[in-house]
Amino acid sequence: MRTWEENKETVNQFWSHNDFTPEEARLWEDDLKALDQEVLYLAIRNVKRTRDTSWVHLKWVKDEYRDLMNAQKRVVSSVERREKLNLTIDESESRRLADDFVRVIKSASPSDFKTIETSVLDKLTKMASKHAIEVLKYARLVLLGQGPRFGRVDDGGDVTPF
Numbered sequence: 001m002r003t004w005e006e007n008k009e010t011v012n013q014f015w016s017h018n019d020f021t022p023e024e025a026r027l028w029e030d031d032l033k034a035l036d037q038e039v040l041y042l043a044i045r046n047v048k049r050t051r052d053t054s055w056v057h058l059k060w061v062k063d064e065y066r067d068l069m070n071a072q073k074r075v076v077s078s079v080e081r082r083e084k085l086n087l088t089i090d091e092s093e094s095r096r097l098a099d100d101f102v103r104v105i106k107s108a109s110p111s112d113f114k115t116i117e118t119s120v121l122d123k124l125t126k127m128a129s130k131h132a133i134e135v136l137k138y139a140r141l142v143l144l145g146q147g148p149r150f151g152r153v154d155d156g157g158d159v160t161p162f
Contacts, residue, residue, distance in 0.1 A: 049145035
């Protein structure tokens, strides 16, 4: 279990040029200390992956944290959707699998993405497609720092933005 102190140290290591004033440091602590520190750590890492600057902004970290929390919540949402193949999916089993995958993703590294993706696809007969899609989107966001992209997919699987 990560702590606020560990996450604060991570911020200082990633952005060593930032010299926070006492008031700035207090603002960061007030806004971030009460959050889920595991998810906050993932958010800090994603901000570093996506913004190559010597300075960090509190808004970037909070926005990324919010996106990760929303993605995590969507993974286990109870939105009822009719399955196209008329599979009988136990909703509680599907949610349990989604929760299990979220825990695995939180402790995984980017090199584990393909294994996780394969595992999710293997569970499609026991997992609602809505949960499977959200788990894969969450894994992509957490492990690869990739959010949804809109564009045309070519034969090689690459996305050309519109």
